[in-house]
Amino acid sequence: MVDEKTKQAIEQIRTEWKKGDDQRDAGLPVELPEVTRINDIAYGPDPKWNLLDIYLPKKTTGKIPTIINIHGGGWCYGTKETYQFYGLGLAKRGFAFINPNYRLAPEVTFPAELDDVNLYIHWVAEHATEYNLDPENIFLVGDSAGGQMAEQYVAILKNTVYREKFGYQLPSLKFRAVALNSAAVFLLDPGMIDGAVKGYFTDEILLKQRDLLDTEKYITADFLPTFISTATEDFIRDASIKFAGFLTGKGVKHVFKEYGDQEHPRPHVFLINQKDKIADQANDDEINFFKQFIVK
Template identity: 65%
Template sequence: MVSQETLTAILEMRTLFKQGDDKRDAGLDPNPQGVIRYDNLAYGPDPKWHLLDLYLPQNASGKVPLIINIHGGGWCYGTKETYQFYGLNLAQHGFAFLNPNYRLAPAVSFPGQLDDVNRYIHWTSEHAAEYNLDTNNVFLVGDSAGGQMAEQYITLLTNPEFRKLFGYELPQLKFRATALNSAAVFVTDPGMITGAVTGYFTAEVLATKAELLATEKYITKDFLPVYLSTANEDFIHDQTIKFAGFLEAKGVEYVCKSFGDKKHPEPHVFLMNQRDELAKQCNEEEVAFFKAHLVN
């Protein structure tokens, strides 16, 4: 049972985040040149939340490498529409971009959203041929809450013991690298699960599913090569820096960048702002990181 206090916090978060996102994206073109978009493809039974959009570079020849997105929003906010401009930009760089919805807290608690991620990743495996997607070159991106889920999904892909805890099967996709942007890694650290977030990671979840949240315990040297981004005014900046050190100790390939300074401050998940020059730089660096890990 989610408390009234948590419900109020969720509603306040949704209102505040949507105001900021709408202001950020006002006037951007949802149909830019060079991109073909397929909207509202169903990947599961829920008619609202089990939908995804797919953006393809128009002039691509041969099979198209794919970026799969897991959006952020504190596990209780966000839609594919919020992420369309970010995804369209990456499609203009030569990648297909999968942009899904998933169910939000408090309608679903952990690990319900990861179940949706697993569902749409398997949908991708099953439908890749229809859209000429390159199943041998797949990349995963996640920001904030989506970064936490991307971290978890990569861990269960690369560690059978962790995957067994969730009961998932491996998709027929070859993931080559990932980008975790302002990611909520080490999610059980003090101060991470508070306010609206408790609508997803409920007291019951924390009491009964602690092992499923112990992601870092199961990360091995086989974790994917990862580009980590954060910013000088990212409220969870230190989680990214801590994770970089953790990956270093594990022997995992990574790049870690923090953007912004006192004269040009950057906030949490700044790279979604398509008008921001540092966001443009970050996105181009991540694209270059992915292209460096393409396999012929």
Template identity: 45%
Template sequence: MATFDIPTMRDQIREHDEKRDAGLTEPDTLEIIKDLSYGPYGIENTFDIYYPIGTTTCLPTIINIHGGGFFYGDKELYRFYTMYLATQGFTVVNFNYRLAPDHQYPAPLEDTNALMNWLIEHGQSYYIDLDHLFLVGDSAGAQLVEQYTTLTSNSVYAQNFPFKVAAIQFKAVALNCGAYFIGENGAINQDFPFYFGDTITPTLESQFPVERYITDSFPPTFVTTATHDMLKDLAQPLVALLQSKGVETTYRLYANQDHSELGHVFHLNQKSDIARQCNNDELAFFKEFSLK
């Protein structure tokens, strides 16, 4: 089994992300509510809400699940991306969840579910439209979006988990550069042993591959990847599977016009025109369903 130097990887990725975001400022057109709490796990259960200044009624609401290989990332590193989404006429929820290896599977799913229950109870006070919810995630976050959406759309699958799934549905979801088909071609924990642990249990085997449990009740889905995304080869098979189930699915493979490298989670770079195009394409997709 591969070994992972988690502290070093965190430092390397954070250096890259901070360089990407250097010089960016938070928009002055938003109400920005920071560090709300949705659960008992301190800073790992905190979240922010953003919506345009002057908002007086509930808006279509995007909930972002950040990426980071299940061991890295937080809402601070996603604030410029998620704030941009909010400037386009949405309420946006940007949250932390517990990370591996200190907290292993299914901690992020439990936390996502706890957040949804908080939103059900308190969301209308923050202009969250529970009837027009959209879920977006990238990399490991896209896997969590896929899995949590399967939980909310397949009650049989939900019975395999130790928590009661929130009574919530999504109008549409967006999956960016995601890690799909875990357990399809080998041991469930071979790629993320620090997340799943060393022991494969019958319970875990009943939960993966997630794709086995996707039904025609899965919401409309926007799937993106890029020419040099390390997970690019997983996108089209997922699109084909969703379409085979009758799920309304849009697929985009993004490329730079000059054929230069366009890599993993490129859409987070708020200085990039191609990122802006991707994000606007997804928002347009969401807006189609915000009227339904």
């Protein structure tokens, strides 16, 4: 049950964050000459939320390495339209980009959003041939709340015990690497589940499904190669630093990047901003990391 105070916090986030996102993206083109854009493909039964866009780079030969996105937004905000400019920017760099919606809190609670992620990942597996996507070279990206789900989904892919707890089946895709940008990892740490976030991870969920939220307990040495990014003014910066150390301890290949400095500070998930030169560099770094793992 989601209380009225949490619902009000969610409404405030939706209003304030959309205003900020609209200001950030004002004037950006929704079409790029280098990219073919296919909108509003249904991947599941919900006519509003089970939709995705595909952005395909034009100058490619053969099957296209593919990035599947899990957007952020505190589990209660965000759409594929919010992420369209970021996705077009990555497609321009030579990767297909899958840009989905998923259902949001408080209309749904954990693990419904991850169920949607699993659904659209399986959709990609089933429809890759139609769009010339390369099922042998799949990459996962998530930021903030989406970063938490990306971390969790990789753990599910790589750990049979954890996967069985969710009841998911392995998709017929070869995931090569993951990028976690300002990710809400270590979800059970103090302060992570608070305010509007309780609209998704309710007190009842925390009581009954706490084990499923302890993702790091199920991460093994064969976790995907990981690109971790944060920024000087990222309010959950410490979680990314901690996760880099955690992966070091597990022996997992990873790169950790912190962007900005005292004179040029950068905020949480700044790399979505397509007008920002430092974000541009961060996206180049991420793509270059992925390119190391493409299998010809």
